[in-house]
Amino acid sequence: MTQLRFDDRVAVITGAGRGLGRAYAELLAARGARVVVNDSGGTMRGDAVEADVAAEVVREIRGFGGTAVASTDSVATPAGGESIIDTALNTYGRIDILIHNAGNVRPGSLTEMSFEDFEAVLDVHLRGAFHLVRAAFPRMCAAGYGRVVLTSSIGGLYGNQKVANYAVAKSAMIGLSNVIALEGAAVGVKSNVIVPAALTRMAEGIDTSDYPPMQPELVAPAVGWLAHESCSVTGEMLVAIAGRVARAYIAETPGVYQPSWTIEQIAGHLDAIRDTDGRNWILPVVPSAHIDHITKSFALATEGQ
Structure with a gap:
């Protein structure tokens, strides 16, 4: 089988300093993509900077002969989103692929969650996605090509306890991706959602001793295919967890028709x-x-x- 490569393509990947995003960045760079490694280096709450992890990933990519540049701007503001996309345009002259993976977590029950924690999570996951798409989508349309991959979660599909902010933000990725797919269909821009699960720092504090292998590298190929020019779907969702790749979709029952109801x-x-x-x-x-x-x-x- 011919290897699917990304030669001459430019990819912006957020949250690429660790975990899933890092696996995506390394895979695409190894296949020839020029990568903007975006990561602010923040804590899981997103309220402090821990380390310059983006630069570390760039060094690793360059070490195996790949091409990458670091970006530490925050996705949480319109200016930050624009600056991240500008890094790709100013460095490589184009933007072909946008993978929004950056995230934060601020758990709390519905009776305890603060308005600040609710907004802070939406700022990174949901508004961050829009800030990036708003900056990248017009450029992709003008170029007649683009691949967008937004990150949802089983928490977004099915919910979970004590993460209303995260669940809301992740479910919203589906609607945003669908609009991108619809508006981009006539000009060669495709958009899909990845629903990943892997053992990253988000799993800290959870007993994972009985889990099967769930390294980020098991998810990366699904994202790579969604980001590739040969991707044949748009407006869809792929699940990737512990080696299983599947399609998630929304369906309706045929229902019952009556001219009036009580x-x-x-x-x-x-x-x-x-x-x-x-x-x-x-x-x-x-x-x-x-x-x-x-x-x-x-x-x-x-x-x-």
């Missing part, structure tokens, strides 16, 4: 409304899931008249 009728038809019997609607985001959803729903109403 509360009691909803209760009486609940089993049929919720029935997942294999006839589910799976509507591809691109080209027209939004319209397909409305059209199919209206068709049921028309047929029932």
